[in-house]
Amino acid sequence: MTTGRLFGIGLGPGDPELITLKALRHLQAAQVIAYPTAKAGHGNALKTASPHLSPSQTLLPLVYPVTAGPEADQPDYLDRMYRFYDETSTQLAELMDGGQDIALLCAGDPFVYGSFMYWYKRLNERYQTVIIPGISSIFAGPIAAGTPWVSRNDTLTVIPGTLPEADIVSRLEQGDAIAIIKLGRTFKKVRQALAKSGRLAQAVYVERATMTNQNVQAVKDVTPGNVPYFSMIFVPGSEVG
């Protein structure tokens, strides 16, 4: 019996039509479809992949013990997450030892702020691993807004909203084109940092880019209480001539 392989499949920003031909091919060939998900819900990755799957494929949810949010501040957060990656890696390894190929779904791109890297680290040396890049949702925001973003000699800086306010301000001041991610409860701090750095007026908020309920607004018009974790802010770089 041949040992199964691990496919890390970048699914892109959400629209099922924005997966690549290569992702589709490997997605449809795998016996097992593994996908990370919060306790409640089925995960964005599965939603994107669903239209391309067949009933003969086995679905394997990998349920996070903790979700991004207040729980992530608790002292045992990392321990619990690492234990989760260890245990689910054992589960995936057993399936591959049994000869099954696994497609592990990754929202966006596998190596850009993705959980896939933790499984990859635990399994890559023992199993044949194929990684398929995907369009990060970070990149889908400016296109959804129709606003040219990064050109010529601009730098591009992606800033997690979880950083301290002063760090966000200095990166906004030094950078050209900007994306800010991990919003939700960090939104008020981020908006303040945009104001302090003089970049609030140009900042654009994009929620669920490329999904059916996509929403684009000027950051200054956004109601802070309504910002989900899966949203982003971008600031265009130098003007396109």
Place this chain on the structure above:
Amino acid sequence: MTTGRLFGIGLGPGDPELITLKALRHLQAAQVIAYPTAKAGHGNALKTASPHLSPSQTLLPLVYPVTAGPEADQPDYLDRMYRFYDETSTQLAELMDGGQDIALLCAGDPFVYGSFMYWYKRLNERYQTVIIPGISSIFAGPIAAGTPWVSRNDTLTVIPGTLPEADIVSRLEQGDAIAIIKLGRTFKKVRQALAKSGRLAQAVYVERATMTNQNVQAVKDVTPGNVPYFSMIFVPGSEVG
């Protein structure tokens, strides 16, 4: 007669299988395939799209009057480029006025260091425009190398190698995960900046990611004279636990 539309089609990093289903659909439906190219050669974008095109589609090369390289330092560089975008926009407009849909090919992603933004700016208000995101070649590099890149609270900074050395050094010192693009004749300066910032040992060089002649090396082992413009360097962010 219905006026034609403009489709800005992100084609991804080079492997024809890394285009999205949406890009494929619009690529195959357009009457005219327009693509930027240097005087010599046919352009990377056309090479990626070619396997998906049919003989009934009209090919329209948009030939840059100047290419990145020493010519870009001349004082009339910008004027010549803007005149080129103006003239070719007129050409594209005439085809759309004649009812033809145009697929304008974009290597990587249309809004990330792409020529498309210049045509978009000139045509967007007069013609219906649809933009399809693509995987930037910047993102394909770490995956080609199999090295996890950006995680947790890392910032991600993309730095053009055309910036002054001191600017590159300070961004390398302040950033976590890094990509450096626009190499070629800037390579020696970039390698020096990596050494000065203490990040040379971790830096990885990737040439033509996802293409058949892909090449991955430690930056310290690269021969400076052999570095093409379409290559990139990345430095991983914090270690994945």
